[in-house]
Amino acid sequence: xxxxxxxxxxxxxxxxxxxxxxxxxxxxxxxxxxxxxxxxxxxxxxxxxxxxxxxxxxxxxxxxxxxxxxxxxxxxxxxxxxxxxxxxxxxxxxxxxxxxxxxxxxxxxxxxxxxxxxxxxxxxxxxxxxxxxxxxxxxxxxxxxxxxxxxxxxxxxxxxxxxxxxxxxxxxxxxxxxxxxxxxxxxxxxxxxxxxxxxxxxxxxxxxxxxxxxxxxxxxxxxxxxxxxxxxxxxxxxxxxxxxxxxxxxxxxxxxxxxxxxxxxxxxxxxxxxxxxxxxxxxxxxxxxxxxxxxxxxxxxxxxxxxxx
Numbered sequence: 602x603x604x605x606x607x608x609x610x611x612x613x614x615x616x617x618x619x620x621x622x623x624x625x626x627x628x629x630x631x632x633x634x635x636x637x638x639x640x641x642x643x644x645x646x647x648x649x650x651x652x653x654x655x656x657x658x659x660x661x662x663x664x665x666x667x668x669x670x671x672x673x674x675x676x677x678x679x680x681x682x683x684x685x686x687x688x689x690x691x692x693x694x695x696x697x698x699x700x701x702x703x704x705x706x707x708x709x710x711x712x713x714x715x716x717x718x719x720x721x722x723x724x725x726x727x728x729x730x731x732x733x734x735x736x737x738x739x740x741x742x743x744x745x746x747x748x749x750x751x752x753x754x755x756x757x758x759x760x761x762x763x764x765x766x767x768x769x770x771x772x773x774x775x776x777x778x779x780x781x782x783x784x785x786x787x788x789x790x791x792x793x794x795x796x797x798x799x800x801x802x803x804x805x806x807x808x809x810x811x812x813x814x815x816x817x818x819x820x821x822x823x824x825x826x827x828x829x830x831x832x833x834x835x836x837x838x839x840x841x842x843x844x845x846x847x848x849x850x851x852x853x854x855x856x857x858x859x860x861x862x863x864x865x866x867x868x869x870x871x872x873x874x875x876x877x878x879x880x881x882x883x884x885x886x887x888x889x890x891x892x893x894x895x896x897x898x899x900x901x902x903x904x905x906x907x908x909x910x
Contacts, residue, residue, distance in 0.1 A: 604758040606630050606725035608718055611637070626716070628727070630758045636765070636886075638727065638754075639670075643700045644711040645731060646673035647754070650838075652888045653761060656830040658838055660791045660858065668700045669791040669859060672884070674752070674769055675711075676786035676863075677703055681735070681747045682777045695735045695747065698785045709735045709744065724757040733771070746774045748872070761894055762887035772877035779872065781865030784853050788840070788882050789861045792826045796837060798856035802828025805891060807900065813854040821852055823900045824860050825891040836888050839896045841903050843881035 611625045626638045636650045639661075648661045648671035659671040668675075677698035685691045696706035715730040729752045734744035750771045757764040767788065780786060796802040798812065805811045806821035816824060822844075827837025842850055842862050851866030853859070864870065864880065872878050883903050887894040 604630050604723050606635075606720070606756065606758075608638070608725070608727065628725070628756060630756075630763075635756060635758070635763055636672075638716070638729075640713050641670055642710075643668070643708065644670060644673060644675060644697070645713045645729060645752075646670035647765075648672065650886055651763070652830075652836045652886055653758065653763060654834070654836070654888045656834060656836045656888065658793050658796065658830065658836055658886060660793050663791060663794070663858075665857075666791070666859070668698065669789070672790050674750075674767075674788055674880075676780050676783065677706060678781050678783040678785070679709070679733070679747060680779045681745060682779075683745065684776065693735065693745065697733060707736045707738070709733060709747065711750070721755070724755055726753055726755045728753045747778055748772060749774050761889060762885050762899075765884045765886065767880075767882045767884065769880045770877050771872065771880070773872050773874045775874070777871065777873045779869050780878070781863075781869045782867055784851065784861070784863075784866050786861075786865060787863035787880055788842070789859065790826075790838060790840065790884070792828070792838070792858040792860075793830065794858065795830060796826060796828030797858040798828075800829060802826065802837075802858075803890070804854055804856065804860075807897060813856045816854040817852055819851055823896065824852060824854055824862070825885075825896050826858070826860060827887075827890045834888070835890050836886075837890065838887065839885040839891065839899070841883040841885075841900055843883075843907060844904070845907065846880050 607629045628635045649657045650659045675698040677696040681693045695709040696703045697709045719726040731750040733748040753768040755766040804826045806816045823841045825839040830836045847864045853861040
């Protein structure tokens, strides 16, 4: 049976003349919610995120890390090479990860300027145009435009899982910029509190390693976080980075519920004008645990579909 996807605006009733700085669209599949596309105060992110049985598997803004926004892209150590007087170039350094000044770097914001959808057979592609802007400052009343991102989320529905493919293309705006080196980048998820290891969850990788300390660093090809979601049920999600974009793949995984993976932990990546960073990932949002939904088999098929074995 063909899945039918719709993307609808969440209606918020406000007093006359008022407007919301943040907003959300909800993706539905055959009348069931799949995920919300949220524009938060500092960045766009996916929340809520549901399994086919309707269990939410991520946390939107936990008290210990309020900038952990469920399912998101971010980076600190973003360096813009800006023109100055007399033909000089100056480096302006921003943080697009924490929502306030972090290690001396002022916070920027990611703002969606346009969204469109493209239907596919049994899938939908949602394309977001996003500006990476520095903070309001002297001589930059709207923040400096550091980069432009085109982010495509392609969603498929299967019997016991939702498949979300993320394709992020981050391009220089008017000047060159660089990212990293940093562990606070690039693709991130924060799982629901009940799924964490202290509450009976399991985080594991393709090598059979379990626990954040054993997985963090290099070497893993995929990571799955599964745990209790209520009523005796278990659910979770798995993250597959595309190896074509991750010659310097590095993971940070914690038992308390975070997975971060990115390609510039150990070295800086420079993006020149006319160039772009390409970072692609697949996320399986599944009912049951990693074994019951065959995360390993899905990963092998993912690699094969992209020309990797």
